Amino acid sequence: xxxxxxxxxxxxxxxxxxxxxxxxxxxxxxxxxxxxxxxxxxxxxxxxxxxxxxxxxxxxxxxxxxxxxxxxxxxxxxxxxxxxxxxxxxxxxxxxxxxxxxxxxxxxxxxxxxxxxxxxxxxxxxxxxxxxxxxxxxxxxxxxxxxxxxxxxxxxxxxxxxxxxxxxxxxxxxxxxxxxxxxxxxxxxxxxxxxxxxxxxxxxxxxxxxxxxxxxxxxxxxxxxxxxxxxxxxxxxxxxxxxxxxxxxxxxxxxxxxxxxxxxxxxxxxxxxxxxxxxxxxxxxxxxxxxx
Numbered sequence: 344x345x346x347x348x349x350x351x352x353x354x355x356x357x358x359x360x361x362x363x364x365x366x367x368x369x370x371x372x373x374x375x376x377x378x379x380x381x382x383x384x385x386x387x388x389x390x391x392x393x394x395x396x397x398x399x400x401x402x403x404x405x406x407x408x409x410x411x412x413x414x415x416x417x418x419x420x421x422x423x424x425x426x427x428x429x430x431x432x433x434x435x436x437x438x439x440x441x442x443x444x445x446x447x448x449x450x451x452x453x454x455x456x457x458x459x460x461x462x463x464x465x466x467x468x469x470x471x472x473x474x475x476x477x478x479x480x481x482x483x484x485x486x487x488x489x490x491x492x493x494x495x496x497x498x499x500x501x502x503x504x505x506x507x508x509x510x511x512x513x514x515x516x517x518x519x520x521x522x523x524x525x526x527x528x529x530x531x532x533x534x535x536x537x538x539x540x541x542x543x544x545x546x547x548x549x550x551x552x553x554x555x556x557x558x559x560x561x562x563x564x565x566x567x568x569x570x571x572x573x574x575x576x577x578x579x580x581x582x583x584x585x586x587x588x589x590x591x592x593x594x595x596x597x598x599x600x601x602x603x604x605x606x607x608x609x610x611x612x613x614x615x616x617x618x619x620x621x622x623x624x625x626x627x628x629x630x631x632x633x634x635x
Contacts, residue, residue: 477560593614
């Protein structure tokens with residue numbers, strides 16, 4: 344009836360999408376981008392509508408980030424979304440429209456804001472999880488330097504890098520929507536989009552600081568492992584230093600040569616005393632030099 348419409352396409356093929364969107368006269372390049380993975384957030388203006396790419400994110404239990412691309416076309420009276428699989432922000436939009444149909448009745452821009460708002464909200468728990476994992480890893484580095492801990496650090500670093508590659512361009516994309524150059528975005532919606540941008544900018548800043556922390560944590564892990572290795576080498580060196588003169592003493596008295604001490608009644612005790620005094624003297628010398 345000429346009112347605003349929302350077309351949500353979930354993994355449909357190119358032929359079906361082309362047929363459904365034919366009345367909107369979408370440019371072939373925009374339609375091709377809509378149905379393929381662009382892999383980075385962006386906004387492309389066309390004559391009467393915008394093509395927009397954003398990504399939702401979910402932090403998995405194994406500390407990996409799961410990203411899902413959402414492609415959008417927004418005009419004065421239509422919003423088209425394309426995704427492959429369930430996406431929490433779009434599912435939330437369906438749920439809220441069932442209760443508040445006026446959200447779309449006011450135009451597609453308020454619905455676009457709602458989707459972006461929910462999408463960015465889901466980034467904040469990820470940041471909290473990354474922060475908690477960093478704290479746990481920092482404590483773990485001082486307790487134990489196992490290979491499993493190193494794998495956790497590297498896995499977290501890769502997950503944060505994947506997230507940063509999306510958050511930075513997505514922040515710039517939403518910032519572009521707040522400018523007055525796009526007729527598809529009414530002036531009254533831009534302040535709300537600036538609020539979404541501010542929160543995403545905060546996420547981006549936190550990820551940058553966490554990147555420095557994870558780099559420092561990896562350096563700390565390497566330092567702790569090196570320190571433990573040095574401690575082991577020090578212990579082995581001390582043992583070798585103590586045992587070496589004992590080996591010399593026992594080797595001397597163990598020669599297959601007739602010695603007067605062998606005929607002495609207390610010869611065995613003398614040899615044992617020499618061994619004990621040698622070991623005690625070596626340990627005392629190491630302690631005096633602060634090597635032990």
